[in-house]
Amino acid sequence: MTDARLAELAGLLPGLRLLTDPADLEHYGRDWTRRWTPAPLAIALPAEVAEVQAIVRWANTHHIAIVPSGGRTGLSGGAVAMHGELVVSLERMNRVLAFDAVDRTLTVQPGITLQAVHDAAQAQGLIYPVDFAARGSCSIGGNIATNAGGIRVIRYGNTREWVAGLKVISGSGELLDLNRGLIKNSSGYDLRQLMIGSEGTLGVVVEATLRLTEPPPPSQVMLLALPDMDALMQVFSVFRAKLSLQAFEFFTDVAQRHVLAHGGQRAMDGDYPYYVVTEFDAVDERAMETALAAFEHGVEQGWISDGVVAQSDAQAAALWRLREGITESLAPRRPYKNDISVRIAAVPAFLHEMQSLLEREYPHFEVVWFGHIGDGNLHINVLKPEALAEAEFISQCEHVTKLLAQTLQRHGGSISAEHGIGLVKRAYLESTRGAAEIALMRGLRQVFDPQGVLNPGKLF
Ligand code: 2HG
Numbered sequence: 001m002t003d004a005r006l007a008e009l010a011g012l013l014p015g016l017r018l019l020t021d022p023a024d025l026e027h028y029g030r031d032w033t034r035r036w037t038p039a040p041l042a043i044a045l046p047a048e049v050a051e052v053q054a055i056v057r058w059a060n061t062h063h064i065a066i067v068p069s070g071g072r073t074g075l076s077g078g079a080v081a082m083h084g085e086l087v088v089s090l091e092r093m094n095r096v097l098a099f100d101a102v103d104r105t106l107t108v109q110p111g112i113t114l115q116a117v118h119d120a121a122q123a124q125g126l127i128y129p130v131d132f133a134a135r136g137s138c139s140i141g142g143n144i145a146t147n148a149g150g151i152r153v154i155r156y157g158n159t160r161e162w163v164a165g166l167k168v169i170s171g172s173g174e175l176l177d178l179n180r181g182l183i184k185n186s187s188g189y190d191l192r193q194l195m196i197g198s199e200g201t202l203g204v205v206v207e208a209t210l211r212l213t214e215p216p217p218p219s220q221v222m223l224l225a226l227p228d229m230d231a232l233m234q235v236f237s238v239f240r241a242k243l244s245l246q247a248f249e250f251f252t253d254v255a256q257r258h259v260l261a262h263g264g265q266r267a268m269d270g271d272y273p274y275y276v277v278t279e280f281d282a283v284d285e286r287a288m289e290t291a292l293a294a295f296e297h298g299v300e301q302g303w304i305s306d307g308v309v310a311q312s313d314a315q316a317a318a319l320w321r322l323r324e325g326i327t328e329s330l331a332p333r334r335p336y337k338n339d340i341s342v343r344i345a346a347v348p349a350f351l352h353e354m355q356s357l358l359e360r361e362y363p364h365f366e367v368v369w370f371g372h373i374g375d376g377n378l379h380i381n382v383l384k385p386e387a388l389a390e391a392e393f394i395s396q397c398e399h400v401t402k403l404l405a406q407t408l409q410r411h412g413g414s415i416s417a418e419h420g421i422g423l424v425k426r427a428y429l430e431s432t433r434g435a436a437e438i439a440l441m442r443g444l445r446q447v448f449d450p451q452g453v454l455n456p457g458k459l460f
């Protein structure tokens with residue numbers, strides 16, 4: 001260890017794994033944004049809570065910034081380390097600690113992947129219902145840090161709904177045991193909820209107690225082709241009224257083209273401007289008849305052009321891949337991303353304004369839209385033309401995001417629905433949160449992390 005501060009840390013915690021190889025600094029210093037050049041001081045891989053606590057105390061002593069790190073699948077730069085920070089990767093703390101059959105809770109370490117949580121729940125005949133495409137790589141600590149949403153929010157809500165307890169090391173190095181798995185706890189401020197979505201700025205999650213629930217009834221997956229944007233919410237309201245929805249996701253033909261080029265299977269002969277993948281409870285024949293009646297109604301009204309019902313689990317997975325494969329298919333192009341939301345009732349008016357804004361401002365860029373339309377959450381991925389320099393591309397996209405933020409503000413929406421603010425959206429926080437609200441957030445940060453060691457520069 002050439003750095004004296006690191007040598008001191010190594011001396012304090014002889015069992016702590018510390019990495020300083022350039023390849024490790026690069027690997028652990030970035031997330032899926034790939035926009036910044038990673039330059040952390042070192043990577044610490046603690047194996048237990050006491051080590052995390054000692055690291056945070058050491059960071060306070062030496063005024064060293066810490067970047068808490070999970071699966072680094074984040075899309076907002078929340079886990080990027082580019083200014084000599086110590087990255088604290090929780091990946092070695094990845095075990096299931098306890099299952100309680102009476103409480104129906106699973107207590108886990110923060111570095112466990114979402115997929116491993118799903119598997120552990122399934123082994124108990126239950127489910128952890130938060131789900132999204134990065135499940136195999138993202139960690140539960142990161143999910144908590146961003147209040148991750150995903151494809152089942154319409155039925156189950158966001159991560160926030162499923163965290164019954166948290167153990168956290170605050171920025172000043174205190175171990176906090178928050179809510180302890182209680183369902184009812186009306187004893188003052190709920191600091192657990194404050195931690196959820198705080199993007200590693202208030203504390204480092206070292207243990208989480210997750211609520212589990214019973215698996216949903218058997219379901220059916222349908223792909224719908226729609227002729228225009230207005231049809232999206234019309235079909236949504238009919239399907240939501242008639243069926244018990246587990247998911248209602250949309251994407252455009254542009255998105256489908258990218259997935260098909262990356263190994264996705266075409267499900268329909270024709271090409272249509274908009275598609276919806278929906279999954280709904282289909283307990284018996286009657287439920288299926290209801291679904292088909294809703295489909296027919298949509299066709300008669302001119303809202304649905306075509307449809308496919310999955311005939312097997314493999315076909316259901318192939319239909320889902322058309323939606324879930326989008327991010328991966330675009331990743332090599334390093335798209336500029338927006339992740340925005342409005343209330344469901346505001347979606348139709350907002351979509352129109354947004355569409356004309358994007359058409360006007362991005363006449364030469366390929367723009368891919370998709371997302372959780374049933375939650376009012378849209379993802380916009382803008383692709384850089386090859387000839388354009390990266391910096392110029394980002395600056396043009398930032399200009400459009402500014403306009404988009406103004407549009408969102410008029411519609412009462414949010415600049416970040418589920419990916420977090422991180423580094424990417426800091427400049428737009430004020431379009432979603434009032435000045436007084438941001439001042440209170442800053443005050444809270446100061447209380448939890450007086451020396452400002454936790455993820456400085458992120459969020460605000
Ligand atoms: C999704 O919904 C993820 O698939 C990623 O939130 C969205 O890549 C994106 O913009």
Ligand code: ZN
Nearest residue numbers: 150371379418
């Ligand atoms: Zn999403």
